[in-house]
Amino acid sequence: MSDPSLDRNFKGHKDTITSVDFHPTSKQLASGSLDSCLMVWNFKPQARAYRFVGHEDAVLGVNFSPNGQLVASASRDKTVRLWIPSVKGESTVFKAHTATVRSVEFSVDGQNLVTASDDKTIKVWTVHRQKFQYSFNQHSNWVRIARFSPDGRIIASGSDDKTTRLFDRNSRDCIHTFHEPASYVNDLAFHPSGTCLATGSNDSSVKIYDIRMYKLLQHYQAHSNAVNSISFHSSGNFLISASADATMKIYDLLEGRLFYTLHGHNGHVTAVAFNKSGDSFASGGSDEQILVWKTNFDAELEDANPYSSGTADNRPLDTSIPRTTGGKKGIHTGGGGGTRAPLEVNLQSRPFDMNAHFTGPADITDVGGPPTPSSDHHYDPFTRSSDHHHHHTSPQLTQTMEQVIGQLDILTKTVAILEQRLTMTENKLKEVIDKQDRHLLESQFE
Numbered sequence: 001m002s003d004p005s006l007d008r009n010f011k012g013h014k015d016t017i018t019s020v021d022f023h024p025t026s027k028q029l030a031s032g033s034l035d036s037c038l039m040v041w042n043f044k045p046q047a048r049a050y051r052f053v054g055h056e057d058a059v060l061g062v063n064f065s066p067n068g069q070l071v072a073s074a075s076r077d078k079t080v081r082l083w084i085p086s087v088k089g090e091s092t093v094f095k096a097h098t099a100t101v102r103s104v105e106f107s108v109d110g111q112n113l114v115t116a117s118d119d120k121t122i123k124v125w126t127v128h129r130q131k132f133q134y135s136f137n138q139h140s141n142w143v144r145i146a147r148f149s150p151d152g153r154i155i156a157s158g159s160d161d162k163t164t165r166l167f168d169r170n171s172r173d174c175i176h177t178f179h180e181p182a183s184y185v186n187d188l189a190f191h192p193s194g195t196c197l198a199t200g201s202n203d204s205s206v207k208i209y210d211i212r213m214y215k216l217l218q219h220y221q222a223h224s225n226a227v228n229s230i231s232f233h234s235s236g237n238f239l240i241s242a243s244a245d246a247t248m249k250i251y252d253l254l255e256g257r258l259f260y261t262l263h264g265h266n267g268h269v270t271a272v273a274f275n276k277s278g279d280s281f282a283s284g285g286s287d288e289q290i291l292v293w294k295t296n297f298d299a300e301l302e303d304a305n306p307y308s309s310g311t312a313d314n315r316p317l318d319t320s321i322p323r324t325t326g327g328k329k330g331i332h333t334g335g336g337g338g339t340r341a342p343l344e345v346n347l348q349s350r351p352f353d354m355n356a357h358f359t360g361p362a363d364i365t366d367v368g369g370p371p372t373p374s375s376d377h378h379y380d381p382f383t384r385s386s387d388h389h390h391h392h393t394s395p396q397l398t399q400t401m402e403q404v405i406g407q408l409d410i411l412t413k414t415v416a417i418l419e420q421r422l423t424m425t426e427n428k429l430k431e432v433i434d435k436q437d438r439h440l441l442e443s444q445f446e
Contacts, residue, residue: 002296003345004250004262007280010041010290012049012364016268017284019062019229021071022275028085029282030071031271031290032059038073040085041290041359049359052089053368054081061103065127066110074104080115082127089367094130096123103145108152116146122157122167136167138174145187150194154211158185164199166211176214187229192236200227206241206251222249222258228270234278235298242272242283250297263346264291 015034022029029041038052038059057076064071064085071083080101083091096104097117104115112133113125122136122143141160148155154175155167164178164185183203190197191208196217198208204223209216225245232239238259239251248269250260265285274281278298284290 002299003343004260004281004293004296005345006264006291007294008043008292008359010039010049010292010359011288012039012051012359012361013037013288013290015058015288016286017271017288017290018058018060020271020273020282020284020290021063022273022280022282023064023085024066024068024276026275026277026280028064028068029290029292030062030064030085031282031284032062032073033284033288034058036075036077038062038071038081038083039364040071040083049364050085050087050089051364051366052083052091053366054091054093055079060101061105063105065106066108070106070127072104072106072113074101074115076100078117080104080113080125080130082130087365087367091368092130094125096125097121100142102143103147105147107148108150112148114146114148114155116143116157118142120159122146122155124155124169134172136165136172136174138165138167139163141184144185147188147190149190150192154194156188156190156197156211158188158199160184164188164197164209166197176211178209178214186227189230189232189239191232192234198230198232198239200230200241202226204243204245206230206239206249208239208253218253218256220249220251220258222251222261223247225268228268229272231273231281233274233295233298234276238298240272240274240281242269242285244268244270246285248272248283258342260297261342261344262293263344264293265289 013031013033013035017031017033019032020029027043031039031041036055036057036059040050040052042049055073055075055077059073059075061074062071069084071085073081073083078095078097078099078101079093080096081091081093083089096115097119099118102116102118104113106113106127111127113127115123115125120137120139120141120143124133125131126133139157139159139161143157143159146155146157153169155169156164157167158164162180162184164180165174166176167173168175180201183201185199185201187200188197195210195212196208197211198206200206204221204225204227206220206227207216208218223241223243223245225243227241227243229242230239237252237254239253241249246263246265246267246269248262249258250262251257252259265283265287267286269283269285271284272281279295280292281295282290282292
């Protein structure tokens with residue numbers, strides 16, 4: 001069994017990476033950034049990367065369609081764009097929400113999109129003509145993430161109201177709510193079997209729930225700062241998490257323990273994703289670079305992977321994730337455990353691998369026109385790179401301040417409306433007084 005190793009290093013974004021996603025055949029990688037650009041990186045030798053310009057503000061989520069012919073991007077500019085990932089850079093745009101769009105994802109059949117927004121709603125759209133279908137309005141605060149289950153029947157969402165909700169697409173009801181009393185969920189992911197759901201939270205925890213019994217199966221507290229992104233390996237046996245503590249953690253779910261700790265980014269690790277086959281994964285961070293890794297440790301699982309191919313309907317139900325025996329109430333609550341200590345892979349302490357492929361700014365083709373500067377500033381879990389050297393404000397404090405500002409904005413608008421109504425009332429009263437005065441004058445002359 002070999003350790004994960006760096007395969008490629010992509011540089012071209014000018015701010016924090018927010019999201020990464022592999023093409024279904026792993027021939028491309030899409031990435032979003034606070035620099036308002038979507039980039040598509042080509043793995044073919046000597047192929048140039050594409051920088052797609054069109055959003056007016058930060059791109060917070062990217063996702064390839066199941067057939068790889070489209071890339072969807074969600075933005076702080078309240079829109080979603082569908083791009084053709086080629087040098088032409090053709091795209092269509094639609095205003096999806098009344099506030100920041102945090103995430104976008106294609107359904108497994110490629111016919112629908114689900115979006116999550118700071119307007120507290122989750123919306124489902126058709127890909128063809130981007131027609132609105134229906135929405136879920138049960139959350140009471142910003143919705144950071146929404147995902148389709150592998151069979152497409154359930155939508156899971158995580159919100160700043162400290163809940164993770166499961167919605168039935170047929171009945172359109174909320175069928176269960178997991179409460180997170182300590183913090184809110186930044187990311188969530190369905191197990192390839194569709195039987196479990198993993199969450200990564202701002203309180204540095206990773207949890208795995210059984211969504212058939214609605215019970216917590218595993219709880220990892222391996223990070224020392226917020227968990228920004230998570231992804232299941234296609235075998236369903238491993239999970240990776242990316243954190244603001246500058247590390248990534250890989251968990252062995254069968255044994256319920258921490259497997260690897262990876263160091264490679266200089267600063268927060270903000271995005272991570274396995275490819276469909278599980279032999280590679282990509283990570284992005286506040287250092288504005290994307291690292292593509294070879295998984296290596298899963299080599300012996302390739303022939304025994306029940307989830308790497310086939311449709312969701314014929315995948316067997318997974319019953320292998322244990323409710324482990326270590327920790328409180330039989331739930332795994334730590335980073336260790338098992339008979340093997342977790343390994344650390346630290347790129348910063350190793351000589352640079354000359355076999356690793358580097359793609360820099362000179363290898364990038366710009367597609368599309370310049371974005372229109374935006375004057376809107378919303379609270380975001382990602383801190384702009386230029387801010388890292390100036391100040392460090394608590395996310396909770398920043399969120400509270402933004403909520404106070406939001407309430408003040410509402411009060412200001414309410415006062416303005418009341419002033420308008422008062423002016424209208426005064427004008428009406430003046431008309432009535434004028435009429436009375438005229439009647440009095442007319443009666444005096446009669």
